[in-house]
Amino acid sequence: MKDLVILGAGTAGTMMSNHLAKRLPDDWRIRIVDQRKIHHYQPGYLFIPFGTYKEEDIIKPIQQFIPERAEYIQQSILKVDADHNRVYLEDSRVLDYDVLIIATGTDIAPEEIDGMLGDHWHKSVFDFYTLDGAVKLHEKLESWEGGHLAVHISEMPIKCPVAPLEFTFLADAYFEQRGIRDKVKISFVTPMDGAFTKPVASAHLGHLLEEKGIEVVPNFNIMSLDGERKVITDYEGREVSYDLLVTIPTNKGADYVERSGLGDELNFIPTHKGTLQSKAKENIFVIGDATNLPASKAGSVAHFEGEILLENVMRFINGKELLDEFDGHANCFVETGHGKALLIDFNYTHQPVSGTFPIPGVGPLNLLKESRMNHMGKMAFKWIYWNMLITGKHIPFVSSKMNEAGKNFEEANV
Amino acid sequence: METTIAGQIIDLNNEGYLTDLNQWNKEVAAQIAQEEGIELTDGHWPVLEYLQEQYRNEVPLSIRKVGKSGVVDIKQFYALFPGGPLKKASRIAGIPKPASCI
Ligand SMILES: Cc1cc2nc3c(=O)[nH]c(=O)nc-3n(C[C@H](O)[C@H](O)[C@H](O)COP(=O)(O)OP(=O)(O)OC[C@H]3O[C@@H](n4cnc5c(N)ncnc54)[C@H](O)[C@@H]3O)c2cc1C
Numbered sequence: 001m002k003d004l005v006i007l008g009a010g011t012a013g014t015m016m017s018n019h020l021a022k023r024l025p026d027d028w029r030i031r032i033v034d035q036r037k038i039h040h041y042q043p044g045y046l047f048i049p050f051g052t053y054k055e056e057d058i059i060k061p062i063q064q065f066i067p068e069r070a071e072y073i074q075q076s077i078l079k080v081d082a083d084h085n086r087v088y089l090e091d092s093r094v095l096d097y098d099v100l101i102i103a104t105g106t107d108i109a110p111e112e113i114d115g116m117l118g119d120h121w122h123k124s125v126f127d128f129y130t131l132d133g134a135v136k137l138h139e140k141l142e143s144w145e146g147g148h149l150a151v152h153i154s155e156m157p158i159k160c161p162v163a164p165l166e167f168t169f170l171a172d173a174y175f176e177q178r179g180i181r182d183k184v185k186i187s188f189v190t191p192m193d194g195a196f197t198k199p200v201a202s203a204h205l206g207h208l209l210e211e212k213g214i215e216v217v218p219n220f221n222i223m224s225l226d227g228e229r230k231v232i233t234d235y236e237g238r239e240v241s242y243d244l245l246v247t248i249p250t251n252k253g254a255d256y257v258e259r260s261g262l263g264d265e266l267n268f269i270p271t272h273k274g275t276l277q278s279k280a281k282e283n284i285f286v287i288g289d290a291t292n293l294p295a296s297k298a299g300s301v302a303h304f305e306g307e308i309l310l311e312n313v314m315r316f317i318n319g320k321e322l323l324d325e326f327d328g329h330a331n332c333f334v335e336t337g338h339g340k341a342l343l344i345d346f347n348y349t350h351q352p353v354s355g356t357f358p359i360p361g362v363g364p365l366n367l368l369k370e371s372r373m374n375h376m377g378k379m380a381f382k383w384i385y386w387n388m389l390i391t392g393k394h395i396p397f398v399s400s401k402m403n404e405a406g407k408n409f410e411e412a413n414v
Numbered sequence: 415m416e417t418t419i420a421g422q423i424i425d426l427n428n429e430g431y432l433t434d435l436n437q438w439n440k441e442v443a444a445q446i447a448q449e450e451g452i453e454l455t456d457g458h459w460p461v462l463e464y465l466q467e468q469y470r471n472e473v474p475l476s477i478r479k480v481g482k483s484g485v486v487d488i489k490q491f492y493a494l495f496p497g498g499p500l501k502k503a504s505r506i507a508g509i510p511k512p513a514s515c516i
Pocket residue numbers: 007008009010011012013033034035036041042043044045046075076077078103104105106128129130159160163254255256287288289290297298299300301302331332333
């Protein structure tokens with residue numbers, strides 16, 4: 001009997017268990033570990049603060065999505081001993097493996113910013129990257145009478161890098177619907193050059209912020225937060241004051257990654273960008289948000305990675321050369337409020353492009369243009385997520401490598 | 415886009431970043447730094463070398479990573495390259511602009 005162990009049963013881990021259950025030879029056992037009982041549809045967190053989704057709309061039991069062939073183990077991972085091909089779990093169980101797939105994603109680490117945690121946490125300073133944060137923020141927004149809302153990114157990289165911007169657009173629309181938009185000042189505070197930093201995206205989309213009356217505070221690298229004075233300060237001494245701060249705290253990989261000596265300074269795992277093999281060991285592969293790849297941390301990226309990772313695990317166990325093919329393909333809907341959305345498509349070397357998706361020249365989705373159809377696409381993504389993405393079914397017309405037909409290209413500056 | 419910096423022909427992208435690190439040398443760095451309003455001192459070179467080394471090893475860079483490098487801490491990094499330290503230092507080091515989302 002040979003052993004394949006998957007760490008993490010979120011988007012990527014669940015998807016891989018389904019892919020592998022179909023392809024691995026019979027003498028392989030599959031085990032998958034996660035600390036949770038419940039799978040969260042994380043893209044849904046964005047809509048909870050505005051009451052569009054409730055908690056029960058975006059959660060389902062993990063077990064329901066794990067194939068029969070795989071054993072699901074609900075436990076916290078303590079450590080990987082990569083030299084001896086072993087995983088240690090909190091209940092002191094030890095799992096030996098021949099091949100390990102790491103898919104433990106990333107989580108917020110508000111403790112990384114001086115003063116961010118405190119009595120004010122989830123009172124005047126909120127996150128919406130956790131279910132708990134999103135639900136508490138919903139309660140706050142319902143009773144909020146207005147003031148200065150600062151939407152803030154602590155540092156890059158973060159998962160779903162467009163989510164903060166989407167939150168900002170949705171907040172603008174939400175306050176308008178409540179009839180208090182004139183009582184709310186909205187700022188977007190970012191460590192990057194601007195809200196959109198790639199030239200093509202910023203040329204196409206920069207106007208949206210201005211139209212919606214959203215102030216951008218760029219190049220702001222937060223050093224500390226003062227919950228009493230309601231001020232954030234950056235490394236150059238600049239201050240932004242707020243009444244309500246919605247922040248994306250530092251994103252980090254899981255703590256056991258650090259204990260196992262497998263991560264970088266944010267516990268992301270150095271990974272070969274074309275093959276998804278870890279740099280530390282040949283029999284450890286990494287997928288999804290847990291990698292240090294210069295690709296976006298998004299469910300769509302994990303999906304594109306999955307096809308290549310499946311192929312490479314099969315090649316690895318058969319002693320064949322790995323495919324060096326992952327191109328960083330990402331594709332994200334961007335909610336812009338009032339029932340409209342944009343769609344962006346890009347990879348390691350190409351900037352977001354305009355054109356149509358998924359069928360060249362036909363669509364039905366329009367890249368880089370606001371439309372109701374794109375919004376419907378975003379809402380339909382939930383169904384696709386539960387029924388196709390994490391169950392490892394092929395999504396029609398959408399391939400792991402970026403399709404270059406029907407799109408207007410410009411090379412990215414990378 | 416070709417341009418002449420410190421008497422040499424250099425390829426730059428439309429944001430003014432070198433497209434070929436092989437064309438970089440200390441004179442080129444000094445002149446780009448001047449455009450950024452920075453006078454290069456002994457404190458700057460180790461940072462620039464660190465950035466280039468990370469780039470050659472394909473390690474994505476962040477301000478935090480530089481702060482933990484042991485070469486400088488974040489405050490010193492800001493003091494050396496005021497404004498946008500990683501952006502400016504990358505440009506002076508002749509490596510691509512740090513990747514960000516959209
Ligand atoms: C607000 C928000 C909006 C988003 N919107 C979109 C979107 O529109 N489109 C899109 O494509 N993506 C979106 N994403 C991103 C997407 O959800 C993630 O990129 C995706 O879930 C990554 O999958 P993953 O498997 O790598 O990690 P995850 O799905 O996060 O799974 C990691 C799993 O590992 C487990 N784990 C971690 N540490 C341990 C441990 N020590 N022991 C045991 N188990 C552990 C966790 O419990 C978790 O179940 C969004 C994310 C957020 C937060």
